[in-house]
Amino acid sequence: MSYVSEVYAALEKKHPYEPEFLEAAKRVLDSIAPVVDANEDAYRKMCLLERITEPERIISFRVPWTDDAGVNHVNLGYRVQFNSAIGPYKGGLRFHPSVNQSILKFLGFEQIFKNSLTGLPIGGGKGGSDFDPHGKSDAEVMRFCQSFMTELFKYIGKDVDVPAGDIGVGGREVAYMYGQYKRITNLYEGVLTGKGLTFGGSLARTEATGYGLVYIVNEICKGAGKELAGKTVVISGSGNVAQYACQKAQQLGAKVVTVSDSNGYVYDPDGIKLDVVFDIKQKRRARIKEYVDAVPTAQYFEGEKPWGVKCDIALPCATQNEINGEAAKTLVENGCWLVAEGANMPSDADAVDTFLEKKILYMPGKAANAGGVAVSALEMSQNSERLSWTFEEVDGKLKDIMAGIYSKVSEAAARYGYENNFVVGANIAGFEKVATAMMAQGLV
């Protein structure tokens, strides 16, 4: 049995109740096999794969809080500190009822390679809670965030572990958690990223994931001798990533025709009006179906995903496994030639196989959505030097970082004979840096 297969078989035995994590580990291990085969003896001796697939530690804790009616609740809280070989643990916090240890291990594992691809000194981590912020009052969200941080503060710090947002955690939640951290520790330090601009946040952080996604799409287009301007783009989701992907795609001359939420999608043949989306999502925190009240020429499809809409480019920006094999086939049959992931692992394994078989340009999330965490790392730098950079400076660095990721991914794919297979390229390029650091640092 190959080293990769042995390690995967052992993982399946050890963690039979973690399907999301096993899936993520399998996909990475399969695609780094060429590097592992070339270094098998050294890696085996140092148990490299056994170590890289096991978090350095997982903290799990209870989060008690009281709702507005005076009723008490208890949620689960976690932080998965996966890998610190190349920097302090870095990765978001997700508040969503689906959160469990398996999902956070999958996200933390992906984060290791994503963060490595940015070229910045950040390790991999992820955390969150099964708390559902939907329908909660502001005061309830504040009390929950304070309780969550009252336990988490013991395990994080600006040089230890720097959480940020993810699904269900935006500027409001980061700010409440930052306030509580500061109150308990008496430290004014960059312990969280995605902070407000008046207390250490970075300009362009809000836009970074969506903008970065479109910057890399632009690079992919250039590499393929095509142009983004004039192309039809289908976007899923309507949160932070979807909103700013839509904005940047429109600025670069593309036409975005859909946005969605977990209830359904909106199709606007004239192009999505972003001010309407901002009003619904940022101001009123309402459902996307209200779009058609403001734009009666648009249509809303309850309970459906937008993958049947004809497009050149698809940008899944909602959540994991939102494109299955069938949806992937429909996209390709309808002429879609580029898919880049704003969400983490939105294409399931069958969908990825379809994209690779049909040889369309497919950029996986760990490369395509790395702009968010990259600007988080730039926020850490600004906090450390106690300075704030201009929007143009941060945005310029983001552009360079995304172009750098595109070239690292294409170069690694080509080096191992997988030209234009960005899955293999992203996994190998992300893995190589972490592996080299782990090998150099010894058996820790």
Ligand code: GLU
């Ligand atoms: N949650 C984002 C991600 O999946 C951002 C993480 C961060 O900024 O630390 O990469």
